[in-house]
Amino acid sequence: MDKFSEKDIVNYVDGEMDSAERNTFEAQLLHNQELQKEVALYRNIKATLQSHVADNRADAQFKNHLASLNKQYFNKQERASAKMRSLPWNKLWYVAAILVVGLLVWAPWNKNLYQQYSNTQMVSFAERGANDRSELQKATDAFNSGDFKKAKEILMPLLNNDQQNDVLRYYLGISQVETNEVKIGRINLSKVALGYSLLKYDATFYVALSYLKEKNESACKEWLHKIPSSASNYNKAQELLKKLN
Amino acid sequence: MAANKIHSDQFYIDGLLANDSRIIKQIYDKFSAKVKRYICNNSGDEDDAGDIFQECLIDLYNQAKYKSLKLTCPFEPFFLLLCKRKWLNQLKKKSVIPVTKNDDGLLNIGEDVFSQADELEEEERQSALYLKMFDKLSERCREIIKLALSDEHQEKIAAQLGVSYGYLRKKKSECLASLIQMIKMEENKSNG
Numbered sequence: 001m002d003k004f005s006e007k008d009i010v011n012y013v014d015g016e017m018d019s020a021e022r023n024t025f026e027a028q029l030l031h032n033q034e035l036q037k038e039v040a041l042y043r044n045i046k047a048t049l050q051s052h053v054a055d056n057r058a059d060a061q062f063k064n065h066l067a068s069l070n071k072q073y074f075n076k077q078e079r080a081s082a083k084m085r086s087l088p089w090n091k092l093w094y095v096a097a098i099l100v101v102g103l104l105v106w107a108p109w110n111k112n113l114y115q116q117y118s119n120t121q122m123v124s125f126a127e128r129g130a131n132d133r134s135e136l137q138k139a140t141d142a143f144n145s146g147d148f149k150k151a152k153e154i155l156m157p158l159l160n161n162d163q164q165n166d167v168l169r170y171y172l173g174i175s176q177v178e179t180n181e182v183k184i185g186r187i188n189l190s191k192v193a194l195g196y197s198l199l200k201y202d203a204t205f206y207v208a209l210s211y212l213k214e215k216n217e218s219a220c221k222e223w224l225h226k227i228p229s230s231a232s233n234y235n236k237a238q239e240l241l242k243k244l245n
Numbered sequence: 246m247a248a249n250k251i252h253s254d255q256f257y258i259d260g261l262l263a264n265d266s267r268i269i270k271q272i273y274d275k276f277s278a279k280v281k282r283y284i285c286n287n288s289g290d291e292d293d294a295g296d297i298f299q300e301c302l303i304d305l306y307n308q309a310k311y312k313s314l315k316l317t318c319p320f321e322p323f324f325l326l327l328c329k330r331k332w333l334n335q336l337k338k339k340s341v342i343p344v345t346k347n348d349d350g351l352l353n354i355g356e357d358v359f360s361q362a363d364e365l366e367e368e369e370r371q372s373a374l375y376l377k378m379f380d381k382l383s384e385r386c387r388e389i390i391k392l393a394l395s396d397e398h399q400e401k402i403a404a405q406l407g408v409s410y411g412y413l414r415k416k417k418s419e420c421l422a423s424l425i426q427m428i429k430m431e432e433n434k435s436n437g
Contacts, residue, residue: 005422006421006422006423006425006426007418007419007421007422009422009425010417010418010421010422010425011418014417014418016414016418038425041425041428041429042421042425044312044371044375045375045421045424045425045428046394046421047311047312048311048371048372048375048376049375049379049390049391049394050311050394051307051310051311051372052307052372052376053376053379053387053390053391053394054390054391054392054393054394054395054396055391055395055396055397056395056396057396058264058396059306059307059310061264062261062264062303062306063303065264065266065269066269066299066302066303067299069269069270069273070295070298070299072273073273073277073295073298074277074281074291074292074294074295074298075291183292183296196388196392196405
């Protein structure tokens with residue numbers, strides 16, 4: 001064999017050739033520059049896919065670590081209030097004008113779409129038994145009574161012990177979005193949405209809502225469009241899309 | 246080009262790679278305020294600054310982990326330049342008012358810093374193309390590649406997908422082969 005296909009290259013780099021195949025391949029590789037380039041190209045593509053597409057536990061831990069530091073070091077509230085104080089009086093007309101425009105865009109007399117669609121009950125998957133008040137049950141109760149701050153506090157350590165648990169991650173994500181940690185909540189929700197969990201499209205819907213909460217309608221629509229007609233919440237997504245248009 | 250010597254600031258990169266709390270905290274302590282100031286003074290707010298800061302650290306981590314990045318210049322000007330460029334690119338995309346494309350007056354930036362930053366940007370551009378092509382694969386292919394390249398055991402993944410291990414391997418190389426073909430075609434198009 002003197003011409004190798006892309007499949008051979010993948011098999012070689014991924015260590016899936018038997019020794020005879022590998023020997024032939026490596027003999028060619030030594031002086032075939034074209035082949036060397038192809039191997040380098042696939043190595044590069046693979047590295048990109050590993051870092052941007054595939055799940056990796058260590059990477060997720062690193063990102064969570066940064067997310068928590070970010071919260072500590074970049075705090076928006078302070079900045080916003082500092083800006084307000086420094087506004088001179090003669091600029092107040094602008095502020096008034098912006099408020100009016102903002103009011104028209106926000107249109108509170110229309111029902112707030114986020115609130116209208118963000119009503120989710122946490123389904124308890126804890127078994128009700130003698131010691132009924134398991135942590136999970138407490139989280140469920142807090143979530144369903146709207147105490148997202150408490151739900152978050154209980155869910156966080158549970159998820160830390162069980163990082164692959166998409167159900168915990170989904171409800172934690174929602175609790176974070178509800179308690180104004182929209183960005184971090186969205187990281188958790190998108191992780192579920194991009195994975196292969198049963199809650200994939202529920203999470204997709206919530207990612208969309210998290211953008212809606214930030215008034216980013218185009219991102220919201222983009223995520224709603226990801227929900228296929230086979231998903232159980234397809235109609236709900238379409239309905240919301242219509243309202244946004 | 247002569248083999249570049251690794252800069253002693255490589256320990257920052259190693260710290261990111263090892264998810265070392267002490268070093269990462271040091272990075273935040275030393276540089277977050279500077280990035281914040283720059284972005285808040287250039288049509289951004291603190292949230293934007295936080296996002297850019299985090300994204301750049303993740304870029305560095307990915308480069309170090311998957312493309313064995315070695316630092317050949319001092320970390321501080323390099324990292325600040327990356328943050329600034331990323332922010333400028335974002336402003337360009339949002340087509341906000343043009344910003345002074347002055348890479349920086351305050352810092353004394355050497356050639357080595359620029360060339361390493363350029364290299365990294367080029368890598369990011371390539372990655373963006375690969376990912377764009379990846380998105381064009383069938384859903385099944387994307388699913389298989391995503392799982393096959395994760396750090397999970399391949400046998401377990403096969404079971405999760407409800408296929409045999411042999412089938413998973415065969416399908417994985419098929420999917421990746423068609424991805425490579427698509428990428429080559431796209432690269433020829435832009436070169437030719």
